Amino acid sequence: MLKTLLDAFALISTWEVIIAMIAASVYGLVIGSLPGLSATMATALLVPVTFYLSPIAAIATIVAASSMAIFSGDIPGALLRIPGTPASAAYADEAYAMTRKGQAELALGAGVWFSAVGGIAGVLSLMILAPPLAEIALSFSTFEYFWLALLGLMCATLVARSSPVKAIAGMFIGLLVSCIGIENPGGIPRFTFGITDLFGGIEPIPALVGVFAVAQVMRAMLTPEPPPLPRRKFGSIMAGQWRLTKLYHWQMTRGNIVGIIIGVLPGAGADMAAWVSYAMSKRFSKEPEKFGTGHVEGLVEAGASNNASIASGWVPSLLFGIPGDTIAAIAIGVLYMKGLNPGPTLFTEKASSMYAIYLMFIIANILMIPLGIAMIRVAAYILLAPRSTVMPIIMLCCAVGSFAIGNNMFGVVTVAAFGVIGYVMEANGYPVAAMVLGIVMGTMVEQAFVTSLIKSDGSILPFFERPVAAILAAMAIGALLWPVMVWVWRKVKQPQTAAATTR
Amino acid sequence: MRLPDSVTGSFLVVLGAAAAYGGYILPPVPGQPIGPNVFPLVIGCGLALCGLAIVFGIGHSFEEEEELVPFEDGQAAAPPPQGRLYGLRALLPPALLLFYVVAADRLGFIVTAAIMVYVTSTALGAKWKLALPLAALSPFAIHLIFGKLLRVPLPAGLLPTPW
Numbered sequence: 001m002l003k004t005l006l007d008a009f010a011l012i013s014t015w016e017v018i019i020a021m022i023a024a025s026v027y028g029l030v031i032g033s034l035p036g037l038s039a040t041m042a043t044a045l046l047v048p049v050t051f052y053l054s055p056i057a058a059i060a061t062i063v064a065a066s067s068m069a070i071f072s073g074d075i076p077g078a079l080l081r082i083p084g085t086p087a088s089a090a091y092a093d094e095a096y097a098m099t100r101k102g103q104a105e106l107a108l109g110a111g112v113w114f115s116a117v118g119g120i121a122g123v124l125s126l127m128i129l130a131p132p133l134a135e136i137a138l139s140f141s142t143f144e145y146f147w148l149a150l151l152g153l154m155c156a157t158l159v160a161r162s163s164p165v166k167a168i169a170g171m172f173i174g175l176l177v178s179c180i181g182i183e184n185p186g187g188i189p190r191f192t193f194g195i196t197d198l199f200g201g202i203e204p205i206p207a208l209v210g211v212f213a214v215a216q217v218m219r220a221m222l223t224p225e226p227p228p229l230p231r232r233k234f235g236s237i238m239a240g241q242w243r244l245t246k247l248y249h250w251q252m253t254r255g256n257i258v259g260i261i262i263g264v265l266p267g268a269g270a271d272m273a274a275w276v277s278y279a280m281s282k283r284f285s286k287e288p289e290k291f292g293t294g295h296v297e298g299l300v301e302a303g304a305s306n307n308a309s310i311a312s313g314w315v316p317s318l319l320f321g322i323p324g325d326t327i328a329a330i331a332i333g334v335l336y337m338k339g340l341n342p343g344p345t346l347f348t349e350k351a352s353s354m355y356a357i358y359l360m361f362i363i364a365n366i367l368m369i370p371l372g373i374a375m376i377r378v379a380a381y382i383l384l385a386p387r388s389t390v391m392p393i394i395m396l397c398c399a400v401g402s403f404a405i406g407n408n409m410f411g412v413v414t415v416a417a418f419g420v421i422g423y424v425m426e427a428n429g430y431p432v433a434a435m436v437l438g439i440v441m442g443t444m445v446e447q448a449f450v451t452s453l454i455k456s457d458g459s460i461l462p463f464f465e466r467p468v469a470a471i472l473a474a475m476a477i478g479a480l481l482w483p484v485m486v487w488v489w490r491k492v493k494q495p496q497t498a499a500a501t502t503r
Numbered sequence: 504m505r506l507p508d509s510v511t512g513s514f515l516v517v518l519g520a521a522a523a524y525g526g527y528i529l530p531p532v533p534g535q536p537i538g539p540n541v542f543p544l545v546i547g548c549g550l551a552l553c554g555l556a557i558v559f560g561i562g563h564s565f566e567e568e569e570e571l572v573p574f575e576d577g578q579a580a581a582p583p584p585q586g587r588l589y590g591l592r593a594l595l596p597p598a599l600l601l602f603y604v605v606a607a608d609r610l611g612f613i614v615t616a617a618i619m620v621y622v623t624s625t626a627l628g629a630k631w632k633l634a635l636p637l638a639a640l641s642p643f644a645i646h647l648i649f650g651k652l653l654r655v656p657l658p659a660g661l662l663p664t665p666w
Contacts (some may be wrong), residue, residue: 388629
């Protein structure tokens with residue numbers, strides 16, 4: 001244990017890792033603070049850079065950039081009422097109300113302080129939860145993996161803030177995309193239409209960059225520029241945070257726990273955690289009437305929650321290769337590329353790399369406090385940069401980055417195509433995150449499904465015979481039927497409430 | 504680009520059916536009942552079912568919640584000018600990426616990138632005073648990071664970089 005920890009220290013105390021972490025932190029802070037550029041997009045654009053780094057440095061950049069971006073999304077949310085990332089959207093109104101009351105320092109300070117605390121709580125959960133789960137996971141067969149993967153896909157649809165049917169459809173589209181190529185049980189070119197470039201299949205990363213980055217530039221083409229940020233003077237940022245911690249320690253803990261649970265669920269990420277925690281905070285608050293008028297309580301809970309979910313989202317990713325959220329989905333791609341294939345054996349064979357990841361998360365969250373304060377100070381200048389200078393550079397990064405993945409132009413074509421697909425899907429209420437999950441997990445789902453079917457000689461029954469498989473199956477089928485049940489329940493309830501109001 | 508649910512749903516039915524058929528006609532592995540054809544078949548059927556459900560408006564009632572994300576006041580106050588061709592502006596980014604694919608090898612990275620930056624920037628409302636320096640400088644910065652530091656083989660074309 002101690003030796004692995006020392007090994008882990010040795011792994012991360014190289015100049016490459018340190019420089020990569022600091023650079024990625026600054027990058028994550030800048031991207032997260034720019035409205036419309038999400039933490040997922042920051043991570044996706046970082047992937048081409050990780051090709052050229054050592055495995056640990058590559059993961060360090062992703063860990064640092066994603067943690068920082070989730071926090072710095074609070075900055076434009078508080079100053080402009082434009083959330084920098086969707087994860088900050090839940091409480092942007094509240095934070096902006098505080099700014100109008102002249103408490104911008106307090107709101108932003110609460111953002112950085114409780115984000116750091118939440119992030120560290122998330123890492124602790126990763127350290128405590130992952131090893132025992134890994135032991136259970138070692139006894140899993142393909143049947144369990146199939147149900148687990150299906151459950152992961154279903155969760156993505158459950159938590160989508162859109163029609164669950166459309167989310168499921170998005171997921172199927174993603175799975176269909178993953179069918180393309182010759183990497184299938186028969187080794188036969190499938191859906192390649194005779195195009196040689198399609199034989200290798202669609203890489204998840206250009207698809208991700210397309211749906212998150214290019215689609216965002218496309219939307220920017222049609223929406224007017226957001227208003228510029230007024231210049232403000234800030235007082236002390238950290239003053240009063242310790243008082244808030246003591247006053248709202250219970251809210252903070254609850255936020256951390258909710259964030260950890262939501263992060264562990266496949267498909268639900270930081271934005272979901274923030275929404276749920278903010279709603280919970282209001283529900284259980286002693287003074288709910290103050291919410292929405294610039295009350296810090298909800299900020300504490302939601303800020304603690306969304307950063308906790310970032311770290312705990314790595315639990316299912318590292319254990320099963322099932323991403324806890326879209327950022328973890330990108331991280332899985334990088335892990336595979338760097339020979340750290342996710343799975344329970346990662347914890348026994350590459351234990352020092354695991355500890356290195358934990359340590360990097362802790363360092364990133366500590367680093368967040370000084371860098372975050374500096375970022376808040378310079379935010380006024382960065383937010384002055386007009387969209388017309390930021391977006392063109394993002395376009396260039398998309399083109400060069402997707403080219404760099406395989407040094408071939410087909411990557412750029414993929415990015416363009418998925419930009420259009422992502423834009424059309426988003427505009428019509430189909431959640432793109434569900435499709436991305438489908439693409440990332442498709443190969444694994446198919447492998448588990450087909451191997452299981454071959455083992456059972458085409459029979460469905462063995463899918464339910466093992467006890468763990470049966471439990472997972474019940475959960476997955478329950479998740480599939482959930483929209484139907486809600487629909488029926490609403491139909492039943494509607495006449496009742498109508499009757500109640502007329503009475 | 505907001506299409507009625509019946510249109511997108513029908514499209515999914517067609518796509519699902521095509522996928523299922525495409526999976527069905529794949530040659531099986533000899534001596535093995537389950538092969539590469541099973542998965543597309545299942546996915547295709549699922550997709551077609553979802554498409555049907557969307558056409559009939561099942562699950563539509565969940566979609567109001569989307570409005571929860573607060574939009575800034577300015578956006579509602581100043582609606583964008585709606586010309587018939589205005590919507591086509593959204594296609595500019597993918598078109599520029601395809602332009603990059605076609606032109607980069609011939610014109611070289613610097614020239615192609617400069618054109619992309621200039622067009623995107625102008626389309627987003629920048630004046631030439633801003634767009635021109637940006638287009639002149641940013642390709643070099645990107646080339647320095649990707650081409651020089653990360654050793655991505657970017658095409659030199661007409662205008663080789665000084666390093």
